[in-house]
Amino acid sequence: MSSATRRPVILDCDPGTDDAHALWLALASPEIDLRLVTVSGGNVGLDRTLANALAVTGLAGACVPVARGAERPLLGRFRSETAVHGDDGLAGVVLPRGGEAIGGLAADAIRDLLRGADPGEFTVVGIAPPTNLALALATEPALAARIGEIVLMAGAWGEGNWTPAAEFNAASDPEALAVLLGLGVPVTLVTLELTAQALVTPARIEALRRAGGGACLAASRRIMEATPPSRRMGGRGHALHDPCAVAWLVAPELFGARKAAVSVECGQGPGRGRTHVDRWGKTKGEATVTLPETLDADGFFALLAERLARLP
Numbered sequence: 001m002s003s004a005t006r007r008p009v010i011l012d013c014d015p016g017t018d019d020a021h022a023l024w025l026a027l028a029s030p031e032i033d034l035r036l037v038t039v040s041g042g043n044v045g046l047d048r049t050l051a052n053a054l055a056v057t058g059l060a061g062a063c064v065p066v067a068r069g070a071e072r073p074l075l076g077r078f079r080s081e082t083a084v085h086g087d088d089g090l091a092g093v094v095l096p097r098g099g100e101a102i103g104g105l106a107a108d109a110i111r112d113l114l115r116g117a118d119p120g121e122f123t124v125v126g127i128a129p130p131t132n133l134a135l136a137l138a139t140e141p142a143l144a145a146r147i148g149e150i151v152l153m154a155g156a157w158g159e160g161n162w163t164p165a166a167e168f169n170a171a172s173d174p175e176a177l178a179v180l181l182g183l184g185v186p187v188t189l190v191t192l193e194l195t196a197q198a199l200v201t202p203a204r205i206e207a208l209r210r211a212g213g214g215a216c217l218a219a220s221r222r223i224m225e226a227t228p229p230s231r232r233m234g235g236r237g238h239a240l241h242d243p244c245a246v247a248w249l250v251a252p253e254l255f256g257a258r259k260a261a262v263s264v265e266c267g268q269g270p271g272r273g274r275t276h277v278d279r280w281g282k283t284k285g286e287a288t289v290t291l292p293e294t295l296d297a298d299g300f301f302a303l304l305a306e307r308l309a310r311l312p
């Protein structure tokens with residue numbers, strides 16, 4: 001893959017079991033030039049998510065800079081999701097300690113990188129409460145012109161997974177999501193309805209086992225095995241949310257998508273964090289958001305196995 005076709009990517013995460021697989025997929029994919037990883041609190045507290053991001057990138061032997069970011073959303077506090085990710089954030093799977101984070105804050109690191117970029121050069125992938133991304137771009141909105149696409153794992157057009165109304169990342173910081181939706185940068189929104197198709201089952205875990213013997217693949221498999229099945233998925237397994245956002249960049253042919261108008265509810269009521277996704281043009285909203293709706297799940301898991309097998 002020539003460097004000319006590799007996408008420079010900034011990835012914002014809150015590892016998090018599914019974030020770990022997303023990081024490994026990004027690091028293993030030649031289509032992606034991962035230039036910065038930023039970390040926020042979310043699935044678990046920031047000290048833990050940061051240590052996990054460093055351990056995950058370290059296990060892959062990656063030298064990508066990792067920056068410490070927001071400990072709390074723009075308003076209020078992060079509520080962790082330890083029921084899914086465990087208190088440690090990786091479902092109890094212990095990885096060797098990673099390296100050190102770079103100095104300074106994630107939002108500043110994002111801005112520093114974008115200031116030196118060409119128009120539309122960077123792709124931003126957000127798989128966490130989008131606080132770091134909003135902080136970076138709300139304080140210097142002109143830098144949005146250096147971003148060609150923002151891919152977010154966030155939201156749902158139907159039922160949420162954090163509240164009946166809202167998906168976890170959107171619910172954690174709806175104001176931050178509103179900032180990103182209002183930038184005028186093309187946004188691709190990977191929702192719960194898409195990620196529910198990326199269902200981890202025992203058969204798919206077994207296929208990972210057969211794919212290779214590296215430490216990252218083994219750790220990925222152990223994390224999948226240790227992640228509890230989701231009641232929302234009928235106990236059949238759990239959705240692999242975050243790697244879907246990376247797979248969109250690596251293998252778009254696995255997806256079917258449409259344009260839709262999307263807004264996010266920022267009130268304090270029971271609908272806080274709900275993403276209003278207008279798939280049928282029923283509102284006056286402009287259908288600017290790319291909304292992946294279908295996933296070739298077998299192709300997705302085959303991609304994940306093939307790529308992670310390339311890692312140490």
Ligand code: RIB
Binds near residue numbers: 016
């Ligand atoms: O709702 C799923 C999302 O919230 C994923 O990004 C998961 O890691 C959590 O951050």
Ligand code: CA
Binds near residue numbers: 013018043
């Ligand atoms: Ca995440």
